[in-house]
Amino acid sequence: MTSSKKTKETPQEPAGTSERGQDLSAKAFIISSIWWFVISTSVGLLLAIKFLWPEFMGNTPEFTFGRMRPLHVNGVLFGWLLAVDMGLLYYVIPRLCGNRLYSEKLGMFTVIAFNLVITAAVFTTLGGVTQGLEYAELPWFLDIGVTVVWVVFGINIFGTILTRKHEKMYVAIWYTMGAIVWTTFVYTAGNFGTELFTGVNQANLNWFYVHNAVGLIFTPLGVALAYYLIPKQTQAPLYSHKLSMIGFWTISFIYVWTGAHHMIHGPISQWLQTVAIIFSAMLIIPVWTVIVNFFGTVSGKWDLVRRDPILKYLMTGTTFYLLTCFQGPMQALRSVNAITSKTDWVVGHAHMAVFGAFSFFAVAGCLYAVPRMVKKPLYSQALANSAFWFMFSGGLIYFVLLWIGGFIQGLQWNDPSIPFIDTVKFMAPFWWSRLAGGTLIFTGAVLFLYNISRTFTYDPASATATGPTPTEGDTKPAKAAV
Amino acid sequence: MNLLKKTDHNAMYLFAGVLGMFLIGGVMTTIVPALTEKSWRQETKGTRPYTAAQKRGKAIYKREGCWYCHTQQVRTLEADRATTRSGWRGVKAPISTPGEYVRDKPHMLGTRRIGPDLARVGGKYDRSWHRTHFMNPRHLVPGSVMPPFPWLVKRDGGKEFEDLVEYIQTLGRTINWRPDNDYER
Numbered sequence: 196m197t198s199s200k201k202t203k204e205t206p207q208e209p210a211g212t213s214e215r216g217q218d219l220s221a222k223a224f225i226i227s228s229i230w231w232f233v234i235s236t237s238v239g240l241l242l243a244i245k246f247l248w249p250e251f252m253g254n255t256p257e258f259t260f261g262r263m264r265p266l267h268v269n270g271v272l273f274g275w276l277l278a279v280d281m282g283l284l285y286y287v288i289p290r291l292c293g294n295r296l297y298s299e300k301l302g303m304f305t306v307i308a309f310n311l312v313i314t315a316a317v318f319t320t321l322g323g324v325t326q327g328l329e330y331a332e333l334p335w336f337l338d339i340g341v342t343v344v345w346v347v348f349g350i351n352i353f354g355t356i357l358t359r360k361h362e363k364m365y366v367a368i369w370y371t372m373g374a375i376v377w378t379t380f381v382y383t384a385g386n387f388g389t390e391l392f393t394g395v396n397q398a399n400l401n402w403f404y405v406h407n408a409v410g411l412i413f414t415p416l417g418v419a420l421a422y423y424l425i426p427k428q429t430q431a432p433l434y435s436h437k438l439s440m441i442g443f444w445t446i447s448f449i450y451v452w453t454g455a456h457h458m459i460h461g462p463i464s465q466w467l468q469t470v471a472i473i474f475s476a477m478l479i480i481p482v483w484t485v486i487v488n489f490f491g492t493v494s495g496k497w498d499l500v501r502r503d504p505i506l507k508y509l510m511t512g513t514t515f516y517l518l519t520c521f522q523g524p525m526q527a528l529r530s531v532n533a534i535t536s537k538t539d540w541v542v543g544h545a546h547m548a549v550f551g552a553f554s555f556f557a558v559a560g561c562l563y564a565v566p567r568m569v570k571k572p573l574y575s576q577a578l579a580n581s582a583f584w585f586m587f588s589g590g591l592i593y594f595v596l597l598w599i600g601g602f603i604q605g606l607q608w609n610d611p612s613i614p615f616i617d618t619v620k621f622m623a624p625f626w627w628s629r630l631a632g633g634t635l636i637f638t639g640a641v642l643f644l645y646n647i648s649r650t651f652t653y654d655p656a657s658a659t660a661t662g663p664t665p666t667e668g669d670t671k672p673a674k675a676a677v
Numbered sequence: 678m679n680l681l682k683k684t685d686h687n688a689m690y691l692f693a694g695v696l697g698m699f700l701i702g703g704v705m706t707t708i709v710p711a712l713t714e715k716s717w718r719q720e721t722k723g724t725r726p727y728t729a730a731q732k733r734g735k736a737i738y739k740r741e742g743c744w745y746c747h748t749q750q751v752r753t754l755e756a757d758r759a760t761t762r763s764g765w766r767g768v769k770a771p772i773s774t775p776g777e778y779v780r781d782k783p784h785m786l787g788t789r790r791i792g793p794d795l796a797r798v799g800g801k802y803d804r805s806w807h808r809t810h811f812m813n814p815r816h817l818v819p820g821s822v823m824p825p826f827p828w829l830v831k832r833d834g835g836k837e838f839e840d841l842v843e844y845i846q847t848l849g850r851t852i853n854w855r856p857d858n859d860y861e862r
Contacts, residue, residue, distance in 0.1 A: 245822075245824065246822055249814070249815070249821070249822045249823065249824050249825070250813075250824075250825060253824045253825050254825060254827055254828075256741075256828050259741060259742070259824050259826070260742065260745070260746070260824045261740075261741045261742015261743060261744075261745055261746070261824070262740075262741070262742055264742060264745050265742065265745075323740035323741065324740075325739060325740065325742075326783060327739035327744065327783035327785070328783050328784075329788065353688070356688050357688060362686055363685055363686055364685060364686065364688065364691070369684070369691060369695075372688065372691055372692060372695065373691075373695040376692060376695050376696050376699070377695065377699050380699065380700075380703065384703075384707065388707075389783075392711065392782075393718075393778070393779055393780065393781055393782040393784070394717065394718070394775065394778035394779045394780070394781050394782070394784055395714075395717045395775040395778050395779075395784070395786075396710075396711050396714075396717050396718060397781075397782060397783065397784045398778070398784040398786050399706075399707060399710060399711075399717075400707055401783075401784070403703075403706060403707050411699070440681055444681065444694075444698070447694070447695050447698040447699060448698040448699075448701070448702065449702070450702075451699050451701075451702035451703050451706070452702040452705065452706055454706060454707075455706060457788060458786070460752035460753045460754055460757075461750050461752055461753075461773075461786065462750055462772075462773040462774055462775050462777070462778065462786075463717075463775065464710065464714055464716070464717075467706065467710055470705075470706065471706070474702075533754055533756075537748060537787075537788065537789055537790040538790070541788070541789070542789070608756055608762070608790075609754070609756040610756070611756055611759030611760070611761045611762060612761070613761070614761055615761065615762065615793045616818055616820055616821065619791075619792075619820060619821065619822060620820040
């Protein structure tokens with residue numbers, strides 16, 4: 196199993212028995228993050244309503260648009276996505292290493308501390324306490340909290356990896372380690388480094404952070420999960436080790452150069468814009484290698500996708516990832532950017548990346564890991580399927596209509612004979628669709644929360660569950676399934 | 678290729694590899710320009726530091742999240758300069774330059790234009806226009822989706838409103854771009 200030859204690889208699992216307290220931090224992180232998912236999407240929904248009735252909740256300072264927006268963004272990015280990724284990695288990494296999490300105590304510390312930080316962030320953002328930089332709104336004392344949690348999380352994961360039983364590190368481990376290293380720098384640069392600069396220098400560092408928060412935090416964590424889950428759930432070996440290597444090492448080199456593409460045509464040196472554009476185009480390489488690898492792994496097993504909600508999330512997530520990362524380089528081209536930049540196109544794009552791709556991977560991870568941790572089938576397979584259709588159709592409406600509306604609005608802005616306010620009124624039908632899409636997404640999130648909570652709590656003796664019993668749990672190495 | 682194989686097994690190699698790869702691009706795109714691009718830190722001639730009231734106004738602009746809906750940059754696009762965009766009353770807006778932002782911390786360049794760009798809005802409207810606009814933007818511009826900010830005008834006898842307008846009137850004013858000097862107060 197440890198040979199580095201071209202043997203087909205699948206994520207390995209330990210053949211141990213479970214102990215008391217095992218996976219405690221994974222379980223706690225996952226369930227708390229899903230609550231933040233529901234809370235943060237509900238805030239998103241309220242914001243969508245404000246676009247149609249600007250006076251809605253509008254006369255109270257705490258609930259004005261400019262304070263609710265950072266609550267939504269930080270809530271989904273940190274409260275939900277970063278937290279659920281951490282929780283899922285507490286489950287995945289020990290299984291890939293053939294051991295237990297280095298320390299459940301440290302794990303529980305990160306869960307509690309992180310949830311305190313996010314709870315405090317609700318009050319600071321609504322109270323108008325902000326650093327005034329996107330994704331970096333949280334005040335410095337909460338930034339320190341996030342940093343401490345991240346370092347402890349890193350120690351816990353590295354500790355698990357360094358004491359691993361399997362010599363060879365599976366791809367998911369590379370991405371996780373990469374993300375831990377990169378995030379430390381990216382987060383520090385974006386939340387503390389920006390304090391050292393003003394003006395355009397600060398803006399450059401700000402967008403270095405914003406872009407890499409998605410590219411070097413959420414992308415590698417999401418991709419790590421998918422690399423684990425897709426071979427597992429299809430019981431097929433990973434399509435190509437070589438593609439994994441190309442994908443990983445190219446993303447670790449290329450991604451970090453692209454931050455300045457947020458300032459194309461802006462008050463910033465041309466050479467840096469050009470560098471960002473070139474590297475944005477090169478991102479096609481790491482993304483497509485990953486996508487080919489995922490699709491290759493599933494090829495011949497597409498009938499499974501039809502029945503299984505986990506694979507549905509994984510494969511639509513992969514498709515959304517492909518589309519986002521096709522849009523990204525396109526939007527960076529000067530001619531396209533002149534139309535799409537600063538419009539709702541970008542909002543559609545961002546939601547496809549963070550919700551359509553990485554949140555779908557994370558939801559799949561929860562549906563996979565929670566039944567295995569509680570050693571019961573998922574509470575309801577049907578509910579998981581309908582949650583998927585709510586999230587998928589809602590997401591699609593949301594993304595596509597904002598692209599169309601945003602693109603046309605961008606064209607209108609380029610025609611100075613159209614007064615600005617007319618381009619605002621033009622967006623109304625698209626903002627209605629966003630509210631509709633958002634409502635579907637929120638409904639899906641609530642169903643998902645209910646399903647996972649019930650999976651924790653229901654009594655298997657009463658046997659109301661409809662899902663299949665989790666087969667390959669802790670006790671059965673996956674290789675046997677190939 | 679052999680080196681890459683090594684990273685398959687050796688966590689320390691992998692660690693060093695991902696850090697090295699990242700640092701090349703990270704340094705080249707953030708630290709290098711900070712050192713080489715003088716124009717990014719050289720203030721436009723004639724820029725005055727913000728007064729205490731303007732500073733308070735900018736803090737309100739930050740606190741209320743105006744910057745989520747308004748950019749402050751006239752890009753190198755002819756359309757941005759138009760009199761129906763960042764320009765006004767028949768004069769096209771000059772393109773923004775890095776030197777205009779040096780005193781800004783945090784920067785307020787923005788990423789989204791739910792409302793119009795504000796880079797050159799200083800002097801476009803007078804105080805009473807802004808008062809009505811903040812009380813309810815739809816009184817002046819039907820169809821606007823800008824939120825109302827009545828508390829700025831009503832609390833403490835409108836002190837916050839006064840400060841905010843002080844700040845708004847500085848926008849675009851580090852240069853004197855209007856031939857007739859027709860700025861409102």
